[in-house]
Amino acid sequence: AQTVTQSQPEMSVQEAETVTLSCTYDTSESDYYLFWYKQPPSRQMILVIRQEAYKQQNATENRFSVNFQKAAKSFSLKISDSQLGDAAMYFCAYSWGSQGNLIFGKGTKLSVKP
């Protein structure tokens, strides 16, 4: 069965600094998708970044980038130049196949210190 593990329940970063959130997953599939979602307190879950497993190039969206290591089944999120608005719960998620159901990690709560 596919699983997603986020080993850091909480992280903290100083404003303007860089932080990396870890995610590992387990699957026997070769073609799948990985996501990072952000959920601010009492606010909507939004997509931060997505990665297609067949693409070796790491996805990047402005200050957000991933380090995708397929062989190691690792998918970490790097946030550069952290801003106060980045404070949120971050969920790593995996999906595969036509059903596209998401398997979520337990989340990492990120705090940003001014």
Next chain:
Amino acid sequence: DAMVIQNPRYQVTQFGKPVTLSCSQTLNHNVMYWYQQKSSQAPKLLFHYYDKDFNNEADTPDNFQSRRPNTSFCFLDIRSPGLGDAAMYLCATRGTAPNTDTQYFGPGTRLTVL
């Protein structure tokens, strides 16, 4: 703007009194999902519709039902809410190119059971 809309945002019901939560979407996506999310936890998939085909998760209690009368709308019915059903309920959609693998979430309905 195209989006996923959930109504109401906050719902209070009494123990055992049926309640219906609503989700609508303007994305014209063919897949719609219902998740239950309890405090500081990852979302838990209850069921989803692939077009008109209903897919129930094995561990979703019978107390939870869903209806999808058309592409745009999907409802979550809780027949006899218990105290343990108090949670945030998230609706998500998936479907159109280019990112047919990506789920887009609504803002959620927070259910309180008295």
